Amino acid sequence: MDTGNNSTVTEFILAGLTDWPVLQIPLLLLFLSIYVVTVVGNLGMITMIGITSHLHTPMYYLLSSLSFIDLCHSTVIIPKMLVNFVSEKNVISYNECMTQLYFFLIFVIAECHMLAAMAYDCYVAICRPLLYNVIMSHQVCLWLVGGVCMMGLVGATTHTSCMLRVVFCKDHVINDYFCDLNPLLELSCSSTYVNEVMVVCLSAFNILTPILTILSSYIFIINSILHIRSTEGRSKAFSTCSSHMAAVGFFFGSGAFMYLQPSSVSSMEQGKVSSVFYSILVPMLNPLIYSLRNKDVKVAVKKFMERRTFW
Template identity: 85%
Template sequence: MDKGNNSAVSKFILEGLTHRPELQIPLLLLFLSIYMVTVVGNLGMITLILISSLLHTPMYYLLSSLSFIDLCHSTVIVPKMLVNFLSEKNIISYNECMTQLYFFLIFIIAECHMLAAMAYDRYVAICRPLLYNVVVSHQVCFWLVGGSYVMGLVGATAHTGCMLRVVFCKDNVINHYFCDLNPLLELSCSSTYVNEVMIFCLSTFNIIIPTLTIVSSYFFIIASILRIRSTEGKSKAFSTCSSHMAAVGFFFGSGTFMYLQPSSVNSMEQGKVSSVFYSILVPMLNPLIYSLRNKDVKVAMKKFMEGKIFW
C-alpha cells in the first residue's frame, strides 16, 4: 500500500454490470462492438475534419474536439470493463481506481461545456449570421475548447482531491463497473459530507450552467427559425441543430439522473444503467448522429471515399 493512501484498502473489486456468469461473454461481445464503433467513428470524424477543407470551420473544429473527448472518455472506462468480463474477480488497485476516476471526471465535465459551446456556435450561426466569422473566430474557438478542458481539470482535481481524503476500511466491493464518485463514497467509513457537498455544487454547476446556456441558445434559435418565411429555410435551419439537440438530450438526460438525485433515492442499479448511456453509448452515438444527419459531413465522406482527400 502506498504511503499516500490512508485507507485500509489497497485494492477494490468492481461488481460490474451483472452477477450472472452466462451473460459475461454476450456482454463482452456487445461492449467490444460498441467500443470498436466508438473508436472508428470518433477517429474517423477527427480525421475527416482534419483533411477536408470543406469542414475547416468553427462548427467542425468544435465537433472534432467533442469527438476527441468522446474517444478519451470511452477509453478511460471500456477497456478495463472488457478485461473484467473475462476475470473471475474484477480487481482494480487503489491508485488505478483514483486515476480512472480523475480522467473520467476530466472528460465528462469537459463534454458538458463542449456541448454548451457548440450550442452557442449554432446560436451565432443562425441568429447572427453576418457576424458569425467575427464572433466565432478561430481564437474564440480556441478559448471555448480550452475553457472546456480547464473546467474539466478543475472539477476533476477538486473531486479526486476530496476522494483521496476519504478512508476506506469497510467493504472493498464497488457496486459499479468503474470507479465513480457515488459508488466509492458508499464504501467510506469516514465522513463524506464535504464530498457530497462538492458533488452537489460542482454537478449543479457543470450540468445546470451548460444546460441554461443550451436552453437559452435554442430559445433564440427557435424564435429566429419561426420568423423564417420559407419552409425550405426553416427545414435547413432545424436540420443544422437537430444533431446537436439529440446529442445533448442523451448526454444531459442520463447525467442529470445519475448526479442530481438525493443519495437517499438514488439506486445504484439504476445508476449503472444511466451511466452506460453517458459513458459508453453517447460516445458511440455522437459521430453517428453528426455524420448521418449532416450534409457537409456526407459530402466530405463521399469525396474521401472517392480518393479526393485534399480539396
Template identity: 75%
Template sequence: MEPGNHSTVTFFILAGLSKQPALQLPLFLLFLQIYIITVMGNVGMITLIWLSSHLHTPMYYFLSSLSFIDLCHSTVITPKMLVNFVTEKNIISYPECMVQLYFFSLFAIAECHMLAAMAYDRYAAICSPLLYNVVMSRHRCFWLTIGVYTLGFIGSSVHTGLMLRLILCKSNVINHYFCDLFPLLELSCSSTNINELFVLFLSALNIFIPTLTIFTSYIFIIASILHIRSTEGRSKAFSTCSSHMSAVAIFFGSAAFMYLQPSSVSSMEQGKVSSVFYTTVVPMLNPLIYSLRNKDVKSAMKKILYRRAHS
C-alpha cells in the same frame, strides 16, 4: 502521497454490470462491438474533419473536439469494463482507481461544456449569420476550448482530491463497473458530507450552466427560425441543430439522473444503467448522429472515398 496514508484498502474489486454468469459473454461481445464502433466513429470523424478543407469551420472544430473527448471518455471506462466480463474478479489498484476517477470526471465535465459551446456556435450561425465569422473567430474558438478543458481539470481535481482524503475501509468491492464517485463514497469509514456537498454542487454547476446556455441558445434559435419565411430555409436551419439536440438530450438526461440526487436516494443498480448511456452509448452515438444527419459530413466522406478509389 502513498495510498496507504489515505486508505486501508490497497485494491478494489469492480462488481460489474451483472452478476449472472450466463450474461457475461453476451455483454462482453456487445460492449466490445460498441467500443470498436466508438473508436472507429470518433477517429473517423476527427480524420474526416482534418482532411476536408471545407469542414474547417467553427462548427466542425467543436465537433472534432467533441469526438476527441468522447474517444477519451470511452477509453477511460470501457477497456476495464470489458476485462470484468472475462475474469472472475476484476481487480483495480487504489492508484489506478483514483486515476480512472480523475480522467472520467475530467472528460465528463468537458463534454458538458463542449456541448454548450456547440450550442453557442449554432446560436451565432443562425441568429447572427452576417457576423458569424467575427463572433466565432479562431481566437474565440481556441479560448472556448481552453475554457472547456480548464473547467474539466478543476472539477476532476476537486472530486479526486476530496476522495483522497477519505478512509475507504468498509469493503474493497465497488458496486459498479468503474470507479465512480457515489460507489466509492459508500465505502468510506469517514464522513462524506463535504464530498457529497461538492458532488451535488459541482454536478449542478456543470450540468445546470451548460443546460441553461443550451436552453437559452435554442430559444433564440427557434425564434430566429420562425422568422424565416421559406419552408426550405426553416428545414435547413432545424436540420443543423437537430443532431446537437439529440446528443444533448441523451447525455444530460442520463448524467442528471445519476448525479443530481443524494446517494441515499440513488439506486446503484439504476445508476449503472444510467452510467452506461453517458460512458459508452453516447460516445458511440455522437459520430453516428452527426454523420448520418449532416449533409456536409456525408459529402466530405463521399469525396474522400472517391479520391481513394481513383488514386
C-alpha cells in the same frame, strides 16, 4: 496527480454489470463491438474534418474536439471493463481507481461544457450569420476549447482531491463497473459530508450551467427560425442544430438522472444503467448522429469513399 492513500484498503473489487457467469462472454462481445464502433466513429470524424477543407470551420472544429473527448471518455472506461469480463476477480488497485476516476471526471465534465460551446456556435450561426466569422474567430474557438478543458481539469481535481481524504477500511467491493463518485462514497467508513456537498454543487454547476446556456441559445434560435419566411430556410436552419439537440438530450438526460437525484431516491442499479448510457453509448452515438444528420459530413464521407474506390 498525487494519489496519496489515507485508507487501509489497497485495492477494490469491481462488481461489474452482472453476477451471472453466462452473461459475461455475450456482454464482452457487445461492449467490445461498441468500443470498436466508438473508436472508428470518433477517429473517423476527427480525420474527416482534418482532411476536408470545407469542414475547416468553427462548428466542425468544436465537433472534432467533441469527438476527441468522446474517444478519451470511452477509453478510460471500456478497456478495463472488457478485461474484467474475462477475469476471475475484477480487481483494481487504489491508485488505478483514483486515476480512472480523475480522467473520467475530466472528460465527462469537459463534454458537458463542450456541448454548451457548440450550442453557442449554433446560436451565432443562425442568429448572427453576418457576424459569424468575426464572433467565432479562430482565436475565440481556441479560447472556448481551452475553457472547456480547464473546467474539466478543475472539476476533476476538486472531486478527486476530496476523494483522497475519504477513508476506506472494510468493504472494498465497488457496486459498479468502474470507479465513479457515488459508488466509492458508499464504501466510506469516514464522513463524506464534504464530498457529498461537492458532488451536488459541482454536478449542479457542470450540468445546470451548460443546460441553461443551451436552453438560452435555443430560445433565440427557435425565435429566429420562426421569423424565417421560406420553408427551405427554416428547414436548413433547423438541420444545422438538430444533431446537436439530439446529442444534448441523450447526454444530459442520463447524466442528470445519475447525479442530480437525492441519494434516498436513486439506487446503484439505476445508476449503472444511466452510467452505461452516458459513459459508453453516448460516445458511440455522437459521431453517428452527426454523420447521419449532417449534410456536409455526409458529402465529405461520400467524396472520401469515392477517392478510396478510385485509388
